[in-house]
Amino acid sequence: MLENIDLSKTLDKAEYRKLKDEAELKLSALQRQAKELGIPVIIVFEGWGAAGKGTIINELILPLDPRGFKVYSTVAPTTEEAMHPFLWRFWQHTPARGRMTLFDRSWYGRVVGDRVEGTISGKELRQAFEDIRSFGRQLADDGNVIIKFFLHISKKEQKHRFNVLRGNPATAWRVSKSDLKQQKHYSEYLAASEDMLTETDSDYAPWTVVEAHDQRFATIKVFSTVIAALEKCIAARQQKQAVTPSTEAAPLTQMPEVFRSSILDRVDLSLTLTRKAYEDRLKKAQQALRELEYKIYTKRVPVIIAYEGWDAAGKGGNIRRVTQSLDPRGYEVVPIAAPNDLEKSHHYLWRFWVQMPKAGHITIFDRTWYGRVLVERVEGFCSEPEWRRAYREINEMEQHLTHAGAVLLKFWLHIDPAEQLRRFKEREKLAYKQWKITEEDWRNRKKIPQYRVAVEEMLYRTSTPFAPWTVVESNCKLHARIKVLETVCKAIQKRLK
Amino acid sequence: MLENIDLSKTLDKAEYRKLKDEAELKLSALQRQAKELGIPVIIVFEGWGAAGKGTIINELILPLDPRGFKVYSTVAPTTEEAMHPFLWRFWQHTPARGRMTLFDRSWYGRVVGDRVEGTISGKELRQAFEDIRSFGRQLADDGNVIIKFFLHISKKEQKHRFNVLRGNPATAWRVSKSDLKQQKHYSEYLAASEDMLTETDSDYAPWTVVEAHDQRFATIKVFSTVIAALEKCIAARQQKQAVTPSTEAAPLTQMPEVFRSSILDRVDLSLTLTRKAYEDRLKKAQQALRELEYKIYTKRVPVIIAYEGWDAAGKGGNIRRVTQSLDPRGYEVVPIAAPNDLEKSHHYLWRFWVQMPKAGHITIFDRTWYGRVLVERVEGFCSEPEWRRAYREINEMEQHLTHAGAVLLKFWLHIDPAEQLRRFKEREKLAYKQWKITEEDWRNRKKIPQYRVAVEEMLYRTSTPFAPWTVVESNCKLHARIKVLETVCKAIQKRLK
Numbered sequence A, B: 001m002l003e004n005i006d007l008s009k010t011l012d013k014a015e016y017r018k019l020k021d022e023a024e025l026k027l028s029a030l031q032r033q034a035k036e037l038g039i040p041v042i043i044v045f046e047g048w049g050a051a052g053k054g055t056i057i058n059e060l061i062l063p064l065d066p067r068g069f070k071v072y073s074t075v076a077p078t079t080e081e082a083m084h085p086f087l088w089r090f091w092q093h094t095p096a097r098g099r100m101t102l103f104d105r106s107w108y109g110r111v112v113g114d115r116v117e118g119t120i121s122g123k124e125l126r127q128a129f130e131d132i133r134s135f136g137r138q139l140a141d142d143g144n145v146i147i148k149f150f151l152h153i154s155k156k157e158q159k160h161r162f163n164v165l166r167g168n169p170a171t172a173w174r175v176s177k178s179d180l181k182q183q184k185h186y187s188e189y190l191a192a193s194e195d196m197l198t199e200t201d202s203d204y205a206p207w208t209v210v211e212a213h214d215q216r217f218a219t220i221k222v223f224s225t226v227i228a229a230l231e232k233c234i235a236a237r238q239q240k241q242a243v244t245p246s247t248e249a250a251p252l253t254q255m256p257e258v259f260r261s262s263i264l265d266r267v268d269l270s271l272t273l274t275r276k277a278y279e280d281r282l283k284k285a286q287q288a289l290r291e292l293e294y295k296i297y298t299k300r301v302p303v304i305i306a307y308e309g310w311d312a313a314g315k316g317g318n319i320r321r322v323t324q325s326l327d328p329r330g331y332e333v334v335p336i337a338a339p340n341d342l343e344k345s346h347h348y349l350w351r352f353w354v355q356m357p358k359a360g361h362i363t364i365f366d367r368t369w370y371g372r373v374l375v376e377r378v379e380g381f382c383s384e385p386e387w388r389r390a391y392r393e394i395n396e397m398e399q400h401l402t403h404a405g406a407v408l409l410k411f412w413l414h415i416d417p418a419e420q421l422r423r424f425k426e427r428e429k430l431a432y433k434q435w436k437i438t439e440e441d442w443r444n445r446k447k448i449p450q451y452r453v454a455v456e457e458m459l460y461r462t463s464t465p466f467a468p469w470t471v472v473e474s475n476c477k478l479h480a481r482i483k484v485l486e487t488v489c490k491a492i493q494k495r496l497k
Helices: A013-037 A053-061 A088-092 A107-111 A122-141 A155-167 A177-184 A186-200 A215-241 A275-299 A315-323 A369-373 A384-403 A417-429 A431-436 A439-446 A448-462 A477-496 B013-037 B053-061 B088-092 B107-111 B122-141 B155-167 B177-184 B186-200 B215-241 B275-299 B315-323 B369-373 B384-403 B417-429 B431-436 B439-446 B448-462 B477-496
Strands: A041-047 A069-073 A100-104 A145-152 A207-211 A303-309 A331-335 A362-366 A407-414 A469-473 B041-047 B069-073 B100-104 B145-152 B207-211 B303-309 B331-335 B362-366 B407-414 B469-473
Touching (some): A013 A215, A041 A107, A053 A069, A053 A100, A107 A122, A122 A145, A122 A186, A122 B122, A122 B384, A145 A215, A155 A177, A186 A207, A303 A315, A303 A477, A315 A407, A315 A477, A369 A384, A369 A448, A384 A448, A384 B122, A407 A448, A439 A448, A448 A469, B013 B215, B041 B053, B053 B100, B107 B122, B107 B186, B122 B145, B155 B177, B155 B186, B186 B207, B303 B315, B315 B362, B315 B407, B315 B477, B369 B384, B369 B448, B384 B407, B407 B477, B417 B439, B439 B448
Parallel strands (some): A041 A145, A145 A207, A303 A362, A303 A407, A407 A469, B041 B145, B069 B100, B145 B207, B303 B362, B303 B407
16 A cells, blocks of 8 residues: 555645634534544554654644543553553553544554564464454444554655754654664565555555655645544434434535545656667567466466556557467466356356466456456446445455465556547547447546546555555556566566575 | 264154154245345355265255255365365355355365365464455355354264274275374364364354254254244345245244254253362362462463353352452452443443453453343343344454463353252342342343353353353352362463463
């Protein structure tokens, strides 16, 4: 989740003041409603040292009725606490119905800090993840709203902040030894955080990664997320209890677009490749891949390559370049269309499961199981609970595949709407390409904004350490083909090491 | 789950015929309804070699429309299958909507046979459990009814059956090498099976342990369980779809009492102890426990002793004998009554969590978190989904406690209704005991049958390898006290080794 986060986001002062004033009013009303309805609220702040957790928590509690919340600062456990299971002290501080607890750092330290420092590993680490997951689920089942933030800053930014703090005698004390250790071993903490976010993200207690370079941006993103979560839960509860919304109730606020973490915004579609460079690298990569194909065959490694992308993004041509030099006995391309009747009568993952490659073989999916959270979501072919559940189900399937030793690569072929339009028109003009363009393509095009939201959420929720997404800049097809080929080679080489 | 199973259960021939005829008619109607409603059904048979899986499957499919089901016999994976993730071949055979798959052995072999044979362990084993759990949950979320049987026979019975089979040239081939290995390493297979049952029991895919010494008994238990599960799912589905039950629909069948696995039936309440033997053993055990108290203090082991039992079973006196010689700085007795307002405003496990002992200390709970599945269930203080969920939540809590190193002991103090009546009357007569008897005790007494069902299910679903129940025969208080004391000592000694 972290590697694709755009840390350059900012918010100007005037906009900030306006949004903050609105948000404060809303939050204060929502706290009262949550209290009336007896909803317990848990807000967790995790993230890098000096990412601004304290400052944001201060902003967040200002509009709240102080009788209704408490802030629990997680420091090293006391002797008493260290003598109990690690979740014990957090159980103590779970909020009563109608109350709110804000955790400044929390139980997740067990699987990040403790892990990097080597005080926990192996079986104990697996157990900690299990215990954390059941803790969250039990509280959610009991009616708790659980909102979790990970405040993200880069290694460079953290270093800069530490330097500023240390340069001032009044603030130097705030940089602790463990902060400096985190700076030094940033990449290990990053890997552990990635793993933690994947292992503990769930529909009942989802993580929100907050781009925390700009304090104003981060603050409003936190406010908006809390407001959206509370409004959603309160609306659901009122419906269940058939309570008429009180006059305080505002219509459900949509999280402003700017605060959504965007991966696509940052894709540099200007990347191109000259024909000459393309042909050189293509030849080399294809040759390498052919050799790797034999190696994975003898080593019995299954390889799964999943293609998704916008209509006309060039999936077909891209796949052809991957397979061109391969031994046909070693790979298979599986095109995915709408499910047939038999497929529909099974679990939606069933038809993909049965197509998975055996050890030593390559399967390339032209469109994939991600249809569940893309077309099925946007077109309403499945219900919201179904596509929400699918993120977890898909991650579980991919994890099972990698448990069994598979290399799993997922490519999102990205083009912008203007390029898509150009290609559509070209297809209409050229007789030999006309079969490629249908009425449906034009219909889909009208829904680009909805698809974009779905794509963003997919990339965000299903980019895992074991099965990461690669976004492929595809306005230039030559660049796109080389990027995929070289990424596949690299991943297989890494696995064979 | 297995150690308390009563394998002596039988069913006579006439009763068997009658029940079987009824069951066949019902099952056949239910299959049609499941088909109409598009419900996929998965029935899994696991258990010991020669436990009778094949025979029962044959009985079960006789009344079924052969166009609606298939039997999948799990043998060693083919080369093709072995080259895929271990769940791959089972995914292939999951039933389409409205169809039924019976698995003769299944994916659970991965965590029993493969484990005992040492082909899987450590991280891989944890992963297999995770993969199995998500497999089941995904299918259940998609509407599958999942019914799982574990056919249980003793080591001796298995040996006997193998001998009979091998004694006849026509059947000798049926005893395989791996069968004989299982016989030889019965206790290891038993431990792995116990663990598997605990790790993969869930509300969406519960295990039913079948006492399989008597083939007739086992057959009818399987029929009844399948019928109850199908009826329940069909009724829920019809309600959801607002379908008027067709004329075929029968009222929900209650599983006949005799087929419920009973742990209490087998408790030998005639066990007694002479005063002399009692006093000798009491002194010895108390002394041993005091020494152990110091040892766990220095070794920082937390000990949790949980008491549950019928009213007037003698919990108070029993606890006094445990604490009598203990150093009061090292233990605490926590009496549990109805929750107060603050406690009610939290998760029901919260008040127990905060009372858990710190490392090196003993906490004795006089009544416990099991109130959720006993009094709260019987009196309707919580909803059915809530108490059903509680089995898992409680197992998770206890697992978390033992992850943190705790010794956890749970005692069910058992007396029969006649003995309870005698004690109630005695309490009314004796002035110094009158405070012990209230109107509520008499009210509870009227609900003994309902409580008994709840107790049986509690013992069954929450007896885990990490936190087993000990049923204490308490008609004789002297016996009961010694049994508890000695069990506590033994468990602590085992932990300290």
